[in-house]
Amino acid sequence: xxxxxQSGAEVKKPGESLKISCKSSGYSFAIYWIGWVxxxxxxxxxxxxxxxxxxSDTRYGPSFQGQVTISADKSITTAYLQWNSLKxxxxxxxxxxxxxxxxxxxxxxxxxxTLVTVSS
Amino acid sequence: xxALTQPASVSGSPGQSITISCTGTSSDxxxxxxxxxxxxxxxxxxxxxxxxxxxRPSGVSNRxxxxxxxxxxxxxxxxxxxxxxxxxxxxxxxxxxxxxxxxTKLTVL
Numbered sequence: 001x002x003x004x005x006q007s008g009a010e011v012k013k014p015g016e017s018l019k020i021s022c023k024s025s026g027y028s029f030a031i032y033w034i035g036w037v038x039x040x041x042x043x044x045x046x047x048x049x050x051x052x053x054x055x056s057d058t059r060y061g062p063s064f065q066g067q068v069t070i071s072a073d074k075s076i077t078t079a080y081l082q083w084n085s086l087k088x089x090x091x092x093x094x095x096x097x098x099x100x101x102x103x104x105x106x107x108x109x110x111x112x113x114t115l116v117t118v119s120s
Numbered sequence: 121x122x123a124l125t126q127p128a129s130v131s132g133s134p135g136q137s138i139t140i141s142c143t144g145t146s147s148d149x150x151x152x153x154x155x156x157x158x159x160x161x162x163x164x165x166x167x168x169x170x171x172x173x174x175x176r177p178s179g180v181s182n183r184x185x186x187x188x189x190x191x192x193x194x195x196x197x198x199x200x201x202x203x204x205x206x207x208x209x210x211x212x213x214x215x216x217x218x219x220x221x222x223x224t225k226l227t228v229l
Contacts, residue, residue: 037166044123045158045166045209047218059216095165105211105218106156108177110165 002026004034004096004111011117012086019082020114022096029077030054033099035070036081037107040092050099051079086118124210124221131227137198140224142210144191155193156211157186159204160223166209170195202228 007021024034035050049060053072060070069082079096096111125143132138142155157170168177170186173193183198193212197204205228210221 044223045160045211045220047211047220061217100168100171104154104172105213106168106171107158107166108168108171110167113165 002098002109004098004109006094006096006111006114009115009117011119013120014086014088014118016086016118017082017084018086018116019080020094020116022079022081022111024077024079024098027098029072030074032101033059033105034072034079035059035097035099036068036079037095037097037110038064038092039095039113047105048081048094050105053077053079086116088118088120090116091118092116123219124212126208126210126221126224128222129225129227131229132197132200133229134200134202136200137196138200138226140195140197140208140210140226142193142195142212142221144193144212144219153188154213155186155188156213157184157195158209158211160207160209162206169208197226200228204228 003025005023030053033050036048038046047061048064049070051058051070051072053074072079093113095113097107098109100106100108153172155173158166159169160166169184173188174186185196187194207223209223
């Protein structure tokens, strides 16, 4: 059974750094892209980007390029989303997503979500 | 690519059929089979219900179907059930980028 288990909720102050995680199991982690989707409070879904664990190749959505870092450690089948300096506008639910494979970004499994709150 | 356009809300009675549209430009939806649909119940993670315009993942009810004509994709849910009440998001993708629609709230009356 495929499972994506995300780290717990975080409360941070503006300017702080943060790295959240997504532990994967039940499939060959290294050969499927894995990434993140943001959902701000009461809003829709936004694709942030993906990483290919096999060689750490990354793709970012235009709004997130340079704002976050997506990475993966295939030795522990875990993906990460990292911020160097959080802003209040980073307050959102973040979902880890697994690529279904094949052409195009289709996400067949989702993590349970990690709520990040950034407030002074 | 800009966000795809969906109606904010649709509603239907149990047993009826409803269709949710998703409109984009030729650069968003001009591709051959690059559309997916996701269902999100309140407080839950989204779930893939349609991929590559018409395909259902294993375990998804055959009451869900998808189609595309030109720059508009559609999700049809037939035989509406109370459990179908949720938010629905379309998604268009290439090998390098993905964009979601704004979402549609489905209310089962």
